[in-house]
Amino acid sequence: MNEIHYISHKMPYLPDGPCTGKLVVIEGTDGCGRTTQAFKLRQWLEVQGYGVIDTGWTRSKLVGEAITDLKKGHSLHRLTYCLMYATDLADRMEYQILPALRSGFIVLADRYIYTAIARGIARGADERWLRDLFGFAAVPDLVFYLRLGVQDLVPRVLESGKMNYWESGMDMNYGDDIYDSFIAYQGALIEQFDKMAGPEKFVTLDASQDPDVLQKQLRRVVGQYLQASPASAAAAVG
Amino acid sequence: MDGLTQPHHYPGRLIVVEGIDGSGKSTQLQLAMRYLQSRGFSTFFTEWNSADLVKAVTKKGKKKQTLTPLTFSLLHATDFAHRLVYSILPPLKAGMIVLSDRYIYTAFARDVVRGVDRQWARRMYSFAPRPDLALYFKVPIEVSVQRLVAGRAQLKDYEAGMDLHLASDKVSSFKIFQARILKEYQEIAQEYGLSEIDASQSIGHQQQIVRGLIDQMLESYQPAEQETMA
Numbered sequence: 176m177n178e179i180h181y182i183s184h185k186m187p188y189l190p191d192g193p194c195t196g197k198l199v200v201i202e203g204t205d206g207c208g209r210t211t212q213a214f215k216l217r218q219w220l221e222v223q224g225y226g227v228i229d230t231g232w233t234r235s236k237l238v239g240e241a242i243t244d245l246k247k248g249h250s251l252h253r254l255t256y257c258l259m260y261a262t263d264l265a266d267r268m269e270y271q272i273l274p275a276l277r278s279g280f281i282v283l284a285d286r287y288i289y290t291a292i293a294r295g296i297a298r299g300a301d302e303r304w305l306r307d308l309f310g311f312a313a314v315p316d317l318v319f320y321l322r323l324g325v326q327d328l329v330p331r332v333l334e335s336g337k338m339n340y341w342e343s344g345m346d347m348n349y350g351d352d353i354y355d356s357f358i359a360y361q362g363a364l365i366e367q368f369d370k371m372a373g374p375e376k377f378v379t380l381d382a383s384q385d386p387d388v389l390q391k392q393l394r395r396v397v398g399q400y401l402q403a404s405p406a407s408a409a410a411a412v413g
Numbered sequence: 414m415d416g417l418t419q420p421h422h423y424p425g426r427l428i429v430v431e432g433i434d435g436s437g438k439s440t441q442l443q444l445a446m447r448y449l450q451s452r453g454f455s456t457f458f459t460e461w462n463s464a465d466l467v468k469a470v471t472k473k474g475k476k477k478q479t480l481t482p483l484t485f486s487l488l489h490a491t492d493f494a495h496r497l498v499y500s501i502l503p504p505l506k507a508g509m510i511v512l513s514d515r516y517i518y519t520a521f522a523r524d525v526v527r528g529v530d531r532q533w534a535r536r537m538y539s540f541a542p543r544p545d546l547a548l549y550f551k552v553p554i555e556v557s558v559q560r561l562v563a564g565r566a567q568l569k570d571y572e573a574g575m576d577l578h579l580a581s582d583k584v585s586s587f588k589i590f591q592a593r594i595l596k597e598y599q600e601i602a603q604e605y606g607l608s609e610i611d612a613s614q615s616i617g618h619q620q621q622i623v624r625g626l627i628d629q630m631l632e633s634y635q636p637a638e639q640e641t642m643a
Contacts, residue, residue, distance in 0.1 A: 186483055188528030237484055241470045254494035254540060255466060262487040269481050307536040311483060 177404075179276055182288070183310030189273070196276035197404075198313055199397065200287040203321035204364050205342045206332040207382040208389070212321065213285045215390050216397065220281055225401075228275045231285035235266035246341055253298040260291045261308050268312060276313065288312050289375065293367035297360060298347055317400055319393060320372055321382035325362050332357070417517075417535070417605070421542040425505035426634055428627065429516035431598065432550030433591045434572065435557035435564075436612045437619070439514050441550065444620045445627060446512050454636060457504035459496060461515035466495040475571060482527035489520055490537050497541065505542070508636060517541050518549075518605065522597040526590065527577065546630045548623060549602045550612035554592050558584070 179194040201216075203209045210231075217227045233239045242259050245251050251259070264287075275282050288309040295305045323331075332338060338353045340346075344360025345353060372379050380392050421427070428445065430438040442458075449456050471488050474480040480488070504511050517538040524534045561568070562584075570576070573583040574590025602609055608626055610619055 184530040184533040186528060186530055186533075188482055237474055237479060238467075238470055238488075241467065245466070250466065250495070250499075252494065252498045254498065255491050258487060258491040258494055259467075262484055262491060265481070265483045265487055266479075269483065270479075301540075304536065304539060307533065307539075310533055310536075311530075 179273065180314040181310065182312050182314055183307065186311055189269075192277060194276045195279035196281060197317070197401070198272070198276060198282045198284065198315040200284045200289075200315040200318045201321065201393075202286055202289050202318060202368065202377065203382060204323060204328060204361055204368070205339075206328050206335070207321040207323040208331075208386055209321055210285055211386065212390060212393060213283055216393055217283055219390075219394055220283075220397070226278075226280045227283055228271065228280045229283040229285060230267050230271055232260065232290070233263055235263040236270070237266040238262050251346070253295065253300050256298065257291065257295045257300055257305060257308065260294075264288065264291070264309070264312060272313060284315070287315060287318070289318070289368065289371055289377075290364075293364045293371070296367050297344060297363040316404075317397065318375060318377045319396070320368055320377035320379045321389070322365075322368070322379050323382040325358055325365060327383045328361055329358070417539050417541060417543050419543065420545075421505070423502075423505040423542070424508035424635070426510045426546075426630065427501070427505060427513065427542060427544045428510065428546045428548070428630075429513040429518075429544045430548045430550065431515060431518045431601075431607060432552065432612060433554075433557050433594055433598070435560040436550040436552040437560070437616065438548070438550040438612070440616060441548070441610075441619055441623055442512055442514050444616075445623050448620075448624055449510055449512075449627070455509045457500075457509050457511045459500050459511065459513050461513075461519055462489070462492065467491050478576070480576070482524065482529050485527060486520065486524040486529045486534060486537075489524075493517065493520070493538070494540065501542075510634075513544075516544060516547070518547070518598070518601050518607065521601050522594045525597050526574070526593045546626060547605065547607040548626070549598065549607040549609050550619075551598075551602075551609050552612035554588060554595060556613055557591060558588060561587075 177194045178191065201209050201213050213229060217229060220227050233242045238259060242263060245259065272282050291309060292302070292305045296302055338357045343349070343353050343357035344363070345356050347360065349359040350356035371377065378396055380389060382389060430442045432438040446456050446458060467488050471492070474484065474488070501511055501513070520538065521534055525531050568583045568587055570583075573587040575583065575586055577586070577590060579589040580586040601607065610622055612619065
């Protein structure tokens with residue numbers, strides 16, 4: 176039986192015990208189609224009878240709203256920015272992710288610690304500190320990295336609306352205007368993801384492909400993984 | 414980030430006091446501030462838990478009792494980081510003497526007693542500058558309880574560690590909780606070289622020791638030159 180593994184530090188008060196679920200993470204920059212892919216993957220898994228729970232940044236009951244409010248103001252510093260995101264994940268970890276993993280769900284995370292680490296580094300925070308900070312998080316079973324170059328990203332973001340202040344790293348004075356800032360900031364994030372891909376064993380998929388082809392690739396990898404290590408209690412319906 | 418283990422390079426000085434509730438540390442810091450001001454130094458006072466960045470969140474979490482040891486710890490760190498950036502670093506960079514009533518060692522002690530990993534907590538706070546003088550007021554638990562009961566009407570739930578379910582009444586819970594914190598402080602004092610002061614002595618006697626340590630620490634200090642109007 177599997178156990179939950181933690182990035183670096185298991186909090187001593189957390190219970191030990193079997194983990195029958197799986198943590199599947201989908202990472203990638205803004206506008207790479209992550210959310211749509213996660214939604215379709217969830218439907219596909221549910222059709223097969225798997226219990227699925229999804230989670231994502233700023234969805235915690237404790238500080239989700241507070242982060243959204245703080246981002247409207249000007250008081251966030253890179254330290255408090257990173258610490259607030261860590262609090263958000265910690266709350267979801269204890270009330271949502273860990274209980275779900277213990278009861279055999281597939282937890283589908285729309286972004287995870289890698290986004291928080293990349294964003295922190297892009298804001299000048301110390302990498303070692305960031306990795307230690309997020310050390311309380313559960314180690315994922317699968318991490319997909321939907322990779323999209325900055326040049327492919329720009330039209331997608333512009334077609335779906337406009338460039339957002341935080342997604343452009345405007346708090347960091349990265350560039351002259353929002354466009355230059357967006358290019359520099361998203362470029363820095365992609366560079367971080369690319370650097371992590373090898374050591375963190377990301378499954379890197381080309382997000383500039385047709386979305387249906389991309390979804391097929393996701394399903395194939397997830398399907399193979401679940402077949403090789405089937406522990407899920409919510410076992411597939413015959 | 415090795416802030417905690419290396420001396421900082423700011424022109425100002427950072428003095429912090431630590432100790433369990435009722436150890437008399439706030440009184441001593443107050444007197445030290447008067448002393449520094451009387452010597453003509455520019456001082457800045459700050460205390461643990463005074464930032465407002467996440468005050469509403471912490472309050473909500475405490476009320477609904479949804480805070481876990483981990484989120485409790487993270488929220489306090491967020492609050493401290495905010496205070497560091499906006500209240501502690503500016504006076505330090507301006508060459509002032511910053512006096513802090515409690516510092517990160519309070520978090521180390523409380524968080525670990527609540528069940529957070531010891532090393533994780535230390536690393537999280539590694540962005541904090543090392544104090545130039547850290548005073549630890551050591552007092553037996555009985556003295557602390559006596560002082561608190563005499564001076565305060567009601568203990569608050571989290572102060573008494575009621576979330577740890579150590580005892581059903583606040584005073585008993587407080588005693589067990591503070592005893593554990595005291596034990597943690599002892600380790601911290603050694604690890605980080607805090608200056609230990611016997612807080613069961615008279616106020617005046619303790620202050621004499623405090624001022625002696627301050628004088629020693631200030632030997633290398635050069636106050637920022639004030640522009641004088643002719």
